[in-house]
Amino acid sequence: MNILVCISKTPDTTAKIAFTEGNTKFDENGVQWIINPYDEWYSLVRAIEIKEKDPTTNIHLITVGGPEAEPIIRKALALGGDEAIRVNINSNDSYVIAQQIAAIAKQGAYDLIMTGKETIDYNSACIGSMLSAILDLPYVSLANHLEVNGNTATIQREIEGGEETNEVILPMIISCQKGMAEQRIPNMRGIMAARTKPLKVVEPVATNAHTSIKEFSLPPAKTGVKLIAPDQMEELVKLLKEEAKVI
Amino acid sequence: MVLIYIDHSEKEIKKSSHEAISYGAAIAKQLSCSAEALLLGTVNDDLTALGKLGASKVHQLNNESLNNFDAKVHASLIATAAKNLNAEVIVFAHNINGKAIAPAVAVKLDAGIVTGACSLPDLQNGFEVTKTVFSGKAFANIKIETPKKVIAINQNSFGIQNHELSATVVEMSLPIPPASVKVTNVNKIIGEIPLTEANLVVSGGRGLKGPENWGILLDLAKALGAATACSRPVSDSDWRPHHEHVGQTGIQIAPNLYIAIGISGAIQHLAGVNRSKTIVVINKDPEAPFFKAADYGVVGDAFEVVPALTAAISKMKHNE
Numbered sequence: 190m191n192i193l194v195c196i197s198k199t200p201d202t203t204a205k206i207a208f209t210e211g212n213t214k215f216d217e218n219g220v221q222w223i224i225n226p227y228d229e230w231y232s233l234v235r236a237i238e239i240k241e242k243d244p245t246t247n248i249h250l251i252t253v254g255g256p257e258a259e260p261i262i263r264k265a266l267a268l269g270g271d272e273a274i275r276v277n278i279n280s281n282d283s284y285v286i287a288q289q290i291a292a293i294a295k296q297g298a299y300d301l302i303m304t305g306k307e308t309i310d311y312n313s314a315c316i317g318s319m320l321s322a323i324l325d326l327p328y329v330s331l332a333n334h335l336e337v338n339g340n341t342a343t344i345q346r347e348i349e350g351g352e353e354t355n356e357v358i359l360p361m362i363i364s365c366q367k368g369m370a371e372q373r374i375p376n377m378r379g380i381m382a383a384r385t386k387p388l389k390v391v392e393p394v395a396t397n398a399h400t401s402i403k404e405f406s407l408p409p410a411k412t413g414v415k416l417i418a419p420d421q422m423e424e425l426v427k428l429l430k431e432e433a434k435v436i
Numbered sequence: 437m438v439l440i441y442i443d444h445s446e447k448e449i450k451k452s453s454h455e456a457i458s459y460g461a462a463i464a465k466q467l468s469c470s471a472e473a474l475l476l477g478t479v480n481d482d483l484t485a486l487g488k489l490g491a492s493k494v495h496q497l498n499n500e501s502l503n504n505f506d507a508k509v510h511a512s513l514i515a516t517a518a519k520n521l522n523a524e525v526i527v528f529a530h531n532i533n534g535k536a537i538a539p540a541v542a543v544k545l546d547a548g549i550v551t552g553a554c555s556l557p558d559l560q561n562g563f564e565v566t567k568t569v570f571s572g573k574a575f576a577n578i579k580i581e582t583p584k585k586v587i588a589i590n591q592n593s594f595g596i597q598n599h600e601l602s603a604t605v606v607e608m609s610l611p612i613p614p615a616s617v618k619v620t621n622v623n624k625i626i627g628e629i630p631l632t633e634a635n636l637v638v639s640g641g642r643g644l645k646g647p648e649n650w651g652i653l654l655d656l657a658k659a660l661g662a663a664t665a666c667s668r669p670v671s672d673s674d675w676r677p678h679h680e681h682v683g684q685t686g687i688q689i690a691p692n693l694y695i696a697i698g699i700s701g702a703i704q705h706l707a708g709v710n711r712s713k714t715i716v717v718i719n720k721d722p723e724a725p726f727f728k729a730a731d732y733g734v735v736g737d738a739f740e741v742v743p744a745l746t747a748a749i750s751k752m753k754h755n756e
């Protein structure tokens with residue numbers, strides 16, 4: 190089986206969120222970069238588990254980004270995966286990114302294309318769904334369980350207030366979230382092996398962006414907390430009802 | 437025309453779609469065009485009543501098989517309907533199914549898309565929509581550069597507006613593509629309010645010490661009619677189910693009221709809940725970072741404060 194795992198680079202979860210150039214760019218100063226947690230913990234680790242059960246599985250990793258994305262993709266290779274592809278373009282437009290991944294996907298006979306549920310920076314949750322339209326493949330999102338048997342995938346996906354089990358004939362696209370697998374730490378052997386695993390750099394296919402970011406802003410700071418004494422809970426209820434008007 | 441996709445489950449239209457209709461109607465007003473809704477499948481709701489939310493028409497593809505959600509089939513039908521009806525803007529709720537299909541519909545229509553939108557479009561310089569980014573820590577104004585636009589609106593960010601309309605229901609007929617997903621089992625937790633749809637949420641952290649202590653939190657949730665949530669270590673330790681985990685790596689929510697009990701307020705936790713309209717923090721440590729993000733705070737022991745709050749709520753409800 191051939192799996193393509195999409196890997197995105199995101200700021201560390203504790204990164205300071207600030208903007209430069211007249212609030213049009215994210216301020217990367219001092220930011221630590223990580224693999225988007227959903228891509229790493231759930232999608233990549235589940236792909237690795239599938240390969241551990243069936244060693245004939247090939248795992249290819251893809252990232253769309255400039256050379257600065259290479260430490261991230263090496264880390265992903267250290268966790269597992271056989272080779273990586275970096276498409277050499279930086280874009281904030283989901284459509285441009287999906288087109289790059291689709292162009293690579295068309296060249297390989299992938300049975301499964303895996304993404305995280307969303308990235309923790311732009312939270313767009315677009316790539317999997319866009320790939321399904323470009324490649325005309327089935328898509329199951331927000332999956333928390335995946336088993337593959339022959340050419341059939343059995344998937345549990347989140348629905349409002351519960352879960353649903355889906356059966357899909359491969360090839361397909363899946364977006365992964367909590368429950369799918371457990372976070373792993375790369376070991377020394379993995380880190381050494383990753384240094385020599387192939388990392389192919391390819392130039393992007395031409396596409397027009399459909400959107401552009403005009404300005405970033407920060408939410409207004411809370412005006413300050415109103416403290417209520419622990420023995421004044423009727424007062425708190427009154428405030429919630431009459432001042433905040435939420436109950 | 438603005439076309440709003442109606443999502444439903446178990447024959448009931450989802451609350452998030454009610455909001456999407458009101459949002460779509462407001463965009464239609466900006467653009468001086470009509471707001472029409474699109475329903476794939478069958479529901480028990482009175483469709484003419486969707487006029488009250490702002491839809492003048494409801495286009496329905498009346499076919500039971502579409503009650504099972506299949507992202508590929510649904511996206512394809514919505515895109516075809518949008519083309520046939522010549523829709524300029526297509527609106528989705530940014531909910532579970534909306535996330536699965538809105539981007540695919542955008543691709544099929546060559547439309548730019550903004551997901552996680554939280555404002556009406558600004559039409560002064562083209563078509564700009566504000567969305568939440570960095571898991572709610574910031575906003576971005578996104579300009580959609582294409583003639584057609586797709587917007588998926590964040591839940592609980594626009595609200596519902598009342599209109600004096602009665603919608604006409606129009607039956608639509610389209611060839612239905614073969615299913616790509618077989619739904620073999622549905623497991624809904626009965627009697628529980630889904631977290632993403634909840635107006636009121638009560639959430640617990642490691643400060644509650646262990647799963648055996650969750651009773652006081654559940655009692656409070658019951659008194660309020662609230663959904664329950666938790667911090668990541670709580671679900672990682674299996675004190676509570678995974679689907680209750682809120683935060684940057686869990687579910688992001690924006691209820692009207694979020695009550696945090698024994699949660700320190702780590703940046704990753706705040707990222708998932710800081711869009712809540714009102715935040716109440718109950719923590720015994722006055723230095724807990726969560727107080728900086730709170731509207732109301734109680735410095736005290738949860739084991740005493742929470743039962744007292746439950747009693748005060750019950751008393752208020754009793755007097756109503």
Ligand SMILES: Cc1cc2nc3c(=O)[nH]c(=O)nc-3n(C[C@H](O)[C@H](O)[C@H](O)COP(=O)(O)OP(=O)(O)OC[C@H]3O[C@@H](n4cnc5c(N)ncnc54)[C@H](O)[C@@H]3O)c2cc1C
Pocket residue numbers: 202226640641642643644666667668669670681682683684685686697698699700701702703704705708718719720721724736737738739
């Ligand atoms: C990459 C990454 C992603 C993460 N994603 C998430 C996420 O999505 N969601 C999330 O929640 N966390 C996330 N975390 C973890 C986060 O950093 C915190 O560790 C976590 O939120 C802390 O959970 P807590 O507040 O329940 O526990 P603690 O930080 O241990 O806080 C417990 C609180 O309870 C209070 N307390 C103790 N006893 C009582 C009492 N009797 N009465 C009242 N108060 C009491 C204490 O004063 C303390 O403030 C993430 C971390 C990383 C590194």
